[in-house]
Amino acid sequence: MFPVKELKRSFLISIWFSFLTFPIMVIKVDAIERVVSWRWENMFFIAFGSFFISILTKVYFLRKERRTGRKKVNRELTEAFMQRILREPRFLYPLSLAVLLFALLFPALFSTYQTNIMTTALMYVVLGLGLNVVVGVAGLLDLGYVAFYAVGAYSYALLNLYFDMGFWAVLPLGGLFAAFLGIMLGFPVLRLRGDYLAIVTLGFGEIIRLVLENWSAFSQGPSGIANIPRPGFFGMEMSFDSGIVYIYYIVVALVVFTIFVVNRLQDSRLGRAWLALREDEIACQAMGIDKTRTKLIAFSLGAFWAGLVGVIFAAKTTFVNPASFTFLESAIILSIVVLGGMGSIVGVIFGALILILMPEYLRALSEYRMLAFGGILVVMMVFKPDGIISNVRRSYRFKKQPAKDVIE
Amino acid sequence: MDYFIELFFVGLTRGSIYALIALGYTMVYGIIGLINFAHGEIYMIGAFTSFIVATVLSIYGFPLLAIVIVAGLAAAVWSSAYGYTIEKLAYRPLRKAPRLAPLISAIGMSIFLQNYVLLAQTSDFLPFPELIPEFDFMEPVAHIVGSSDLVILIVTTLVMLGLTFLIKFTKIGKAMRATAQDKTMAVLVGINVDRVISATFVIGSALAAIGGLLIASHVGQINFYIGFIAGIKAFTAAVLGGIGSIPGAVLGSLVLGLTESFATGYISSDYEDVFAFSLLVLILIFKPSGLLGKAETQKV
Structure with a gap:
């Protein structure tokens, strides 16, 4: 369940953003006609928007934390999978051929x-x-x-x-x-x-x-x-x-x-x-x-x-x-x-x-x-600070599995 | 001769405004080694906030002095709040990321903030109210030095003195210097580095906001795009003086302002920015770490 403490935090965040965006989002002045229009509805949107976004990111991080152990292995696997596809001629050549074919047919399609x-x-x-x-x-x-x-x-x-x-x-x-x-x-x-x-x-x-x-x-x-x-x-x-x-x-x-x-x-x-x-x-x-x-x-x-x-x-x-x-x-x-x-x-x-x-x-x-x-x-x-597909340097990897057990 | 003195003061005024913005760049760079591309936008937001507050107050008929003080305070407060929030959202999660990631994040933030102001306010140039009156005692020299030039020079000098005091003699200033020297060591002696970085952003943003207020009332109009070119110029000034060095930023800004003013006055106004950048390239070729930057010897 979502903890109450986090709800309070999100509430504070939404107040902070309402304050932050107040002069620029809410007030609009016409310096020539000398009229001020107050757009309170914008503040309402900002407050609710930031509240829900902060809850969503928190949920995302909580889930990520919960799955850390499992996910690490997973990510290594998917990364290795991507790298393998990109490196093995067996996968790479047909794949690039397909992409090239698609690119060539693009104007026709x-x-x-x-x-x-x-x-x-x-x-x-x-x-x-x-x-x-x-x-x-x-x-x-x-x-x-x-x-x-x-x-x-x-x-x-x-x-x-x-x-x-x-x-x-x-x-x-x-x-x-x-x-x-x-x-x-x-x-x-x-x-x-x-x-x-x-x-x-x-x-x-x-x-x-x-x-x-x-x-x-x-x-x-x-x-x-x-x-x-x-x-x-x-x-x-x-x-x-x-x-x-x-x-x-x-x-x-x-x-x-x-x-x-x-x-x-x-x-x-x-x-x-x-x-x-x-x-x-x-x-x-x-x-x-x-x-x-x-x-x-x-x-x-x-x-x-x-x-x-x-x-x-x-x-x-x-x-x-x-x-x-x-x-x-x-x-x-x-x-x-x-x-x-x-x-x-x-x-x-x-x-x-x-x-x-x-x-x-x-x-x-x-x-x-x-x-x-x-x-x-x-x-x-x-x-994703490393980019979508990060470049992995070519390196030799030794199989560590048996040795690991001994050390631990 | 009058023309020379006039150009000299124009350059000085311009340079001191650049200095207010350049200080933010150089302080942030000195501490976390990041070119904060969103800093120009902070300055723009400062100008906008003071514009909005000043216009609202003048519509409700407040006296000029009250307007100036409240608008200045509001600009500083909100710009600092933006600086603080941006650091927290866009840079703090990237502390340990590859070097270019925070730079891209900063560029993204800059585009975001520009369009945010564009959408929330307007894309037109807005007439900025004249906050600095023409003083009577300036009358005899008014054709050479305007009142607003004088005010800008006085305010920037005071701000610089305040900043020097803050950095040299207060606890947070000491912590900032320590963090800039060696982050790991600063942590080891019990400095809360995260708080120091936040403080740096807050101080830098407040300075930029004051610069925004001054230049906007000097030039008389603002729009959402002013932050970009001012930001690049100020950053150029910071690099010129040696990035990371606070006196360097001030010196670089003055040199840049004077060069621009004399070059436009005596040669041609079309190539104003070309002079600025050529000066930068020339100085860096002969002194690769800027005017006051320390040449780093690399140890192996």
Whole structure:
């Protein structure tokens, strides 16, 4: 039964929240008409809402506590189960084949609208995987990732505007520009530690956006560049709908390519060097790994993917302006990586699909969706700080069962 | 020359407001090593609370002095309450989590609070009542230094002195310094670390709220988005001065405010934020731990 003490606690919590939200939720003033409206009904909602939510969380924790012993074993089992599926070729290959098949058939099964949303989500998968190399694998916290995305998008928009270059010619160029910028930025800042790096990259992202916004002669300022052509297919004319499906397939191909490269990289010499760098810089240097070079490669490689996706973004929306590249965008991409599980490819894919598709399908909630988005980020982190699918390092496990009995 | 002095005071005013917010960042960072992205939102909520209270009181015809005092107190109280609650809900459960988890939680909290105020109040710019009157004795220099600049400078100086006193000479201040130095050791000598962290959030939030009230009545309008850019600027200032260091935060804020003011005054106002961030990048390249931050030598 639910203890009375907890009821009292929940009651106090609801009083606290009523107090907390009182000025902002209850009072609304019109400074020009000079009228005050008191919205007491909001206080009522807050009080009851917080009361029930606090009871529910308490019940959740009580149950969790009661099942601790059993649950621990369970969780280990499910985790091992997930990991086994992800690792064993016997399960992994058919599974990824099925997912790929589904992805290929997606435009045939769903409407163009759905395909368009899915394209966006898949673009974020690539962005997430790119940032994952920098943050998740190499451990460099980058809060200005969106700058590279902007560079890709603007290189297509501008090269097309001034030199009339086509999508396929710019696609690698956009990636290279971004990668080059990554190296340029990387040289001075990589000797900064952790959070200093974070704020410098954040500042850098803002600088790029502000320059794009204010240098009107070059980038057409805040009004942006419109009428960017969609990608061509050997000069064929395409209808609006088939254009969307075409871009969808380009993005699917890019996702497959990215997963392949990132996956191969993680097991390579370079990938192991990144992991070592993340865990301990000094030990890593002592092992003879060139710190600067390894960091720069991580930085520029991450930037490269962002540049590629940027070009596709410009081609997809046929319009770019600086407002698409705010800090919020960087924060969302970072959330994808952390929410999905740092360093884990499958986790990042899940994270991107959830975080990008959720606000789209939450459109029914219209104005509440960003509120829900923020709230869900907090709740997810509080309940699952390691992400949805955490990356488990490869390790050998000895069977401990017989030995355990002896020790205990 | 007048123009120079005017820009100097604009920069000083701006810098002292940044300092009030930057102190919250630097104190929290010094103690739990977290970039509290929701801190800018605390400042915004402080500005909103004081706006609501001040407008309600002025509609009911209270005298100006009473309005200023009550609005300031209300802003400080409610912002502290928000800071306390946020720490408890979003950061405390993540004490032992991986390093980036609280950061994401903070970003989520920031988005949540922005939209909370947007939905509960409005997305429009709201006219903030003029709480600081034009003083008569300032008349001869009014074209260079406004009365509100003077009030802001005096209030921030007093607040800083109070904070220095609190940290240097009181029990809780001592506990805060101890926790910032070594959390485990602080626990061992009998400091309730959880309470110290809560106190840090409460103090930081109250400072941000005072900053919110001052800047809102100085600029004359507020909306739900003001916390974001102010937060980033203040955080930049804190890093500039060396994050975790309290005098550093003040120095960094003043440097940032003056740079912005002179750069916009003499070069161009379009690139105001670009100057701020370029200054940050430049200083960090040559002094990677900020102006007053201690260069940490890593022991192996």
